[in-house]
Amino acid sequence: MAEAKVLGLSGNEAVAYAVKQADVDVIAAYPITPQTIIVERLSEYVNNGELQAAFIPVESEHSALSTCVGAALTGARVFTATASQGLALMHEILHIASSLRTPIVMAVVNRALSAPINIHCDHSDIMNARDAGWVILFAENAQEAYDLTIQAFKVAESHDVLLPVTVNLDGFIISHSLEVVKVLSDEDVKRFLPRRDPVYPIDFERPTTYGPLALQDYFFEVKRQQADAIGRAKEVVRKVGEEYGKVSGRPYPLVKEYGMEDAEVAVVALGSSVGTLRAVARRLRKEGKKVGVLGLTLFRPLPRDELMKYLEGVKVLIVMDRAVSYGSTGGPLYLEVAGLLFRSDLRPLTLNVVYGLGGRDLRPSDVEAIFNEGFKCLERGRVEKELLWVGVRE
Amino acid sequence: MAFVKTIKDIPKEEYLAPGHRLCAGCGAAIAIRLALKALRGPTVIVNATGCIEVATTIYPYTSWRVPWIHVAFENAAAVASGVTEAFRIMEKKYGVKRPDVIAIGGDGGTFDIGLQALSGALERGHKMLYICYDNEAYMNTGIQRSGATPRGAATTTSPAGRVIPGKLERKKDLVEIAAAHGIPYAATASIAYPIDYINKVRKALEVDGPTFIHVLTPCVPGWRIDPSQTINIARLAVDTLVFPVYEVDNGKYRINVMVKRPKPLEEYIKPQGRFKHLLLPENKWLLDKLKEDVRAKWERLLKLVNL
Numbered sequence: 110m111a112e113a114k115v116l117g118l119s120g121n122e123a124v125a126y127a128v129k130q131a132d133v134d135v136i137a138a139y140p141i142t143p144q145t146i147i148v149e150r151l152s153e154y155v156n157n158g159e160l161q162a163a164f165i166p167v168e169s170e171h172s173a174l175s176t177c178v179g180a181a182l183t184g185a186r187v188f189t190a191t192a193s194q195g196l197a198l199m200h201e202i203l204h205i206a207s208s209l210r211t212p213i214v215m216a217v218v219n220r221a222l223s224a225p226i227n228i229h230c231d232h233s234d235i236m237n238a239r240d241a242g243w244v245i246l247f248a249e250n251a252q253e254a255y256d257l258t259i260q261a262f263k264v265a266e267s268h269d270v271l272l273p274v275t276v277n278l279d280g281f282i283i284s285h286s287l288e289v290v291k292v293l294s295d296e297d298v299k300r301f302l303p304r305r306d307p308v309y310p311i312d313f314e315r316p317t318t319y320g321p322l323a324l325q326d327y328f329f330e331v332k333r334q335q336a337d338a339i340g341r342a343k344e345v346v347r348k349v350g351e352e353y354g355k356v357s358g359r360p361y362p363l364v365k366e367y368g369m370e371d372a373e374v375a376v377v378a379l380g381s382s383v384g385t386l387r388a389v390a391r392r393l394r395k396e397g398k399k400v401g402v403l404g405l406t407l408f409r410p411l412p413r414d415e416l417m418k419y420l421e422g423v424k425v426l427i428v429m430d431r432a433v434s435y436g437s438t439g440g441p442l443y444l445e446v447a448g449l450l451f452r453s454d455l456r457p458l459t460l461n462v463v464y465g466l467g468g469r470d471l472r473p474s475d476v477e478a479i480f481n482e483g484f485k486c487l488e489r490g491r492v493e494k495e496l497l498w499v500g501v502r503e
Numbered sequence: 504m505a506f507v508k509t510i511k512d513i514p515k516e517e518y519l520a521p522g523h524r525l526c527a528g529c530g531a532a533i534a535i536r537l538a539l540k541a542l543r544g545p546t547v548i549v550n551a552t553g554c555i556e557v558a559t560t561i562y563p564y565t566s567w568r569v570p571w572i573h574v575a576f577e578n579a580a581a582v583a584s585g586v587t588e589a590f591r592i593m594e595k596k597y598g599v600k601r602p603d604v605i606a607i608g609g610d611g612g613t614f615d616i617g618l619q620a621l622s623g624a625l626e627r628g629h630k631m632l633y634i635c636y637d638n639e640a641y642m643n644t645g646i647q648r649s650g651a652t653p654r655g656a657a658t659t660t661s662p663a664g665r666v667i668p669g670k671l672e673r674k675k676d677l678v679e680i681a682a683a684h685g686i687p688y689a690a691t692a693s694i695a696y697p698i699d700y701i702n703k704v705r706k707a708l709e710v711d712g713p714t715f716i717h718v719l720t721p722c723v724p725g726w727r728i729d730p731s732q733t734i735n736i737a738r739l740a741v742d743t744l745v746f747p748v749y750e751v752d753n754g755k756y757r758i759n760v761m762v763k764r765p766k767p768l769e770e771y772i773k774p775q776g777r778f779k780h781l782l783l784p785e786n787k788w789l790l791d792k793l794k795e796d797v798r799a800k801w802e803r804l805l806k807l808v809n810l
Contacts, residue, residue, distance in 0.1 A: 134596065135589045161596055163588035168623030172581035178574050179549065179585030185593055205574055311570045313545040313602065320573035321560035
């Protein structure tokens, strides 16, 4: 391990720095707030000769991802970044990218979907795309955004996976906050992430037809293989997170835990809120309150066993959603967790919190109120209101 | 091969294998088969969704003897951009051999839903050829009107009704749009003039930049023609000035098939069921408008050639 450097980077800059060190071959992207700085930095790296890559400034996000799919099929290492409306515009190609098994890495700088138009953070963009067959990782801060971006290439290009991967970072909260980021040396990244070894790159001796028409007789098998592949991704993400720990001193478990050894009231969350939740939990635990925090680094595929093992002994489980599943019976993460609980022997009281839409802050006082509500449920032995909208004017 | 002079010079190699499910007499199949005669080495084909795509690659079979990619309907130009630039950088970084890249789209995938991706690719200047095979409607979904459908034609979404007798709007002039990007080479071509067409494909591949070829491909079910008449009708399109065969070579206009004595438009209209209603006296006004479109385009072209 070479001496690690410490840099002051915003989340966006941290991602761009990681992509440069990953020595990508092709970047195709379209600007959208709050992602734009990632591709600005990358184009600077390319134009200054610090990164040897094709930077393709396409005319839309739909074309950005289409360009990436074409580039990835050649055997190149490929990156793009987007947010919100951009991810929505890509939606058609999200499914094709995963089904054609193109190991593209994409940073999604989470931002609310219109309308009303809003440039700030929530998870409605990625939740809208959660069933598109991509591996979905969530970063808690700029350091994680950097670390996970490097890991994402290794996961995507693994022959056991061959699927696109998104690294999600909360818009503005992570993307625009300047943080101290420990970066690996270029040599360490190169060793951890050698040049891509493609499985079926374009070959002129044995020409392949990519993306044919498959009807009732073959389509189903293709989809079954795709489902198996994303299932296998979990073990690969785990191994890569462990291996990355050896290189960097920062191992990445699939689920981050705090205080779960004896927590009675626990929260599960994604993204930057995990840090806020942990900070408040630390204070509450000093006051003797048995609270715990779980943060999912991996959302797709859902790390079922890794999450469930922490829930034994939890009496009240609060699931935090920064997105709404309109007309459903809970937020996207809540539905996942409730489904896992139903298929287990565990029966904690469950609460679903919807918070932070359109960049509304999750304040420490909000978190305290959420934990307090959990303890009230514990005292009463029942939940009065399953769905709590926190931080909204009613 | 270099350029072909006679039909005998056309290479025998077939890169589009027989057995595909395109219709008997399909003009698009002829256009693609002929285009592949102009290949000069390793080539990647990027195909938009459409007739050619669905009928040549029904898994587990494929007609393609060259690497071939299909991603979606509206993005062939964007996918081809990615293939082109990936090979360009990999040649530089790893010494990988750089192939030619040809994107293929129908009129729906090019004139309409794919126009943005095409414009973006042309503006960015990738070294790739885009071939639009134009059968003048969405034939793959069952003959719906497109921006390429000529005025007066009946389609399933512009039927020849009692009040509205077919498509009332003019055909979009795509070569002019492509040429307006200032690309080094844009051309129209006809499957009735295969030597001109093959040489245009070859010429386009030799250019270091984005190139565009628009080839008219009669469609048996869509145009309601006899399958034995595909080439004749393609030739009539040229001879009646409906589809002038010309090129814009670095801004210089050149008519490649000069028509000294144009045939009357009716000769082109009559064998096609999609135009049958235009011959009724009550629809003469629409036929006259179509004639005016044809005349205006040709006169404008002559002016541009003489600039």
